[in-house]
Amino acid sequence: MLLPLALAQFICSYAASNMNVAISNIATDLGTTVSGVQTTIAVFTPTMAALMIPGSKLTDILGRTYLFRRGLLVYGVGALVAAAAPGRLQPC
Secondary structure: HHHHHHHHHHHHHHHHHHHHHHHHHHHHOOOOOOOHHHHHHHHHHHHHHHHHHHHHHHHHHHHHHHHHHHHHHHHHHHHHHHHHHOOOOOOO
């Protein structure tokens, strides 16, 4: 029972910090500035934290296991879409 919760916590912390490693590459690929990418990451983290409160209420209403599985499914689909994306953006 503890392993799925530990893995979920790892995913949350990983999602909040994994982009910091490649900020300059991300900025180059997207054609933006490093500060723009840093701002996006800085906005993402408190947004994720703010959505935890209504998310916990939803788990009381719909069930923890149901929403946990749905959340992992959404995260997995997003990871697959990101993995299938082209390596570099092509100029128009």
